[in-house]
Amino acid sequence: MAMVERVFSGVQPTGNLHLGNYLGAFVNFVKLQETHNCIYCVVDMHAITQGVDVWGGPAELTRCTREVTAAFIASGVDPKKHIVFNQSQVTGHAELAWIFNCVARMGWLNRMTQFKDKAGKDREAASVGLYDYPVLMAADILVYRATHVPVGEDQKQHLELSRDIAQKFNNDFADSIRGHGFNDGLFFPLPEPVITGPATRVMSLRDGTKKMSKSDSSDNSRINLTDDAETIAAKIRKAKTDPEPLPSEEKGLEGRPEADNLVGIYAGLSGLSKAQVLAEFGGGQFSNFKNALVELCVTKLAPIASEMKRLVANPDHVDSILIDGAERAEAIATETMKAAKDIVGFIRKR
Ligand code: TRP
Numbered sequence: 226m227a228m229v230e231r232v233f234s235g236v237q238p239t240g241n242l243h244l245g246n247y248l249g250a251f252v253n254f255v256k257l258q259e260t261h262n263c264i265y266c267v268v269d270m271h272a273i274t275q276g277v278d279v280w281g282g283p284a285e286l287t288r289c290t291r292e293v294t295a296a297f298i299a300s301g302v303d304p305k306k307h308i309v310f311n312q313s314q315v316t317g318h319a320e321l322a323w324i325f326n327c328v329a330r331m332g333w334l335n336r337m338t339q340f341k342d343k344a345g346k347d348r349e350a351a352s353v354g355l356y357d358y359p360v361l362m363a364a365d366i367l368v369y370r371a372t373h374v375p376v377g378e379d380q381k382q383h384l385e386l387s388r389d390i391a392q393k394f395n396n397d398f399a400d401s402i403r404g405h406g407f408n409d410g411l412f413f414p415l416p417e418p419v420i421t422g423p424a425t426r427v428m429s430l431r432d433g434t435k436k437m438s439k440s441d442s443s444d445n446s447r448i449n450l451t452d453d454a455e456t457i458a459a460k461i462r463k464a465k466t467d468p469e470p471l472p473s474e475e476k477g478l479e480g481r482p483e484a485d486n487l488v489g490i491y492a493g494l495s496g497l498s499k500a501q502v503l504a505e506f507g508g509g510q511f512s513n514f515k516n517a518l519v520e521l522c523v524t525k526l527a528p529i530a531s532e533m534k535r536l537v538a539n540p541d542h543v544d545s546i547l548i549d550g551a552e553r554a555e556a557i558a559t560e561t562m563k564a565a566k567d568i569v570g571f572i573r574k575r
C-alpha cells in the first residue's frame with residue numbers, strides 16, 4: 226500500500242447550509258479536486274451525538290444527508306472522479322474507532338474544547354458518543370490513510386488529536402507494523418490541516434463580530450444555500466454596515482467588522498484578494514459596492530440553489546450517488562482494516 230496524497234473531509238448533515246459552509250469548506254473541496262484524490266463524507270454518525278431534539282430525528286437526518294450531498298455536487302464536487310458518500314455505510318469507520326478508543330487517552334479527550342462547549346453545564350447528561358466524537362473523526366480520516374484534511378479553525382484541535390492517535394498507534398505497534406511489511410514503521414500518516422482561501426470565516430450579516438450560523442434566530446443574518454435570487458438580494462441590501470465609505474486599503478477595515486465581512490465575502494466569491502476588491506471599490510459609496518455584491522452573490526449562488534433543488538427532488542438519484550461512493554470508499558477502508566487487524570493481532574477471515 227503506497228502512501229498517496231489523499232484528502233478527506235466530513236460535513237455533518239444538520240440542515241441549513243449557508244454561505245459560511247460554502248466559502249469556508251465547499252470552495253476548498255472543489256479546488257482540492259484538481260490536485261488530490263478526494264473523499265468527501267456526510268458524517269451521519271457524528272450527527273446523532275447530541276440529543277434527538279438537536280438533530281431532529283430520523284426523517285430529518287435522512288433529509289439533511291441528501292441535502293448536504295446535493296450541496297457538495299451543486300458546488301462543483303465531482304462524485305465520479307472523487308468519492309462522495311455517507312459515513313454509516315462504511316463499517317470501517319466504527320471498527321477503527323474502537324481500536325482508536327483503546328489508543329487514545331482520557332486525558333487527551335478531556336482537553337477537547339468542543340466537547341465542553343457542546344456538553345454545556347450538565348456534562349453527566351452528555352452522550353458517550355459526544356465525548357468520543359473526536360476519536361470517530363480520527364477513524365474517518367485514517368481508515369483512508371488520508372494525508373490532508375480541509376477543516377475550519379474550530380476543528381484544528383480535533384485534527385491534532387488525530388495526529389496524536391496515529392502517532393501512538395504507530396509507536397505502540399511499531400514491531401508488528403514492521404513485521405507486516407510496513408518497513409518505514411509508518412502505518413498511519415499524520416494528517417495535516419489544509420486551510421485555504423481568503424474568506425474562510427464568514428460572519429453574520431447582522432453583526433460582524435459573530436460567525437454566520439445556522440442556529441442564529443434571525444434568518445437575515447445568513448445567506449442560505451437554498452435562498453433564491455430575490456431573497457439573497459434582500460438580505461444583502463439589509464446587511465448591517467457603517468456610515469463610512471469603503472477604504473482603499475485593507476488596513477482601513479480594522480475596527481469595521483461589518484465592512485470587513487462584506488469585502489471578505491466579495492473576495493471569497495470572486496477569487497480576488499481583499500486588497501484587489503478595495504482597489505476597485507475603495508473610496509466609493511457603500512451602496513455601489515452593495516449593488517456589485519448583490520450581483521456577484523446572485524450570479525454565484527442562485528445556480529447552486531436551483532441545482533440543489535433539482536437534486537433533492539430526486540432522492541433516488543442522490544442515494545445512488547452515495548451508494549456508489551460508499552462502495553468505492555469501502556474498497557479502500559477494507560484494505561486498511563485488514564492490515565490494522567493483522568497489526569493488532571486480531572484473527573480474521575482470509
Ligand atoms: N467534526 C467536523 C465538523 O463538525 C466534521 C467531521 C467529522 C470531519 N469527521 C471528519 C471533518 C473528518 C474532517 C475530517 O466540522
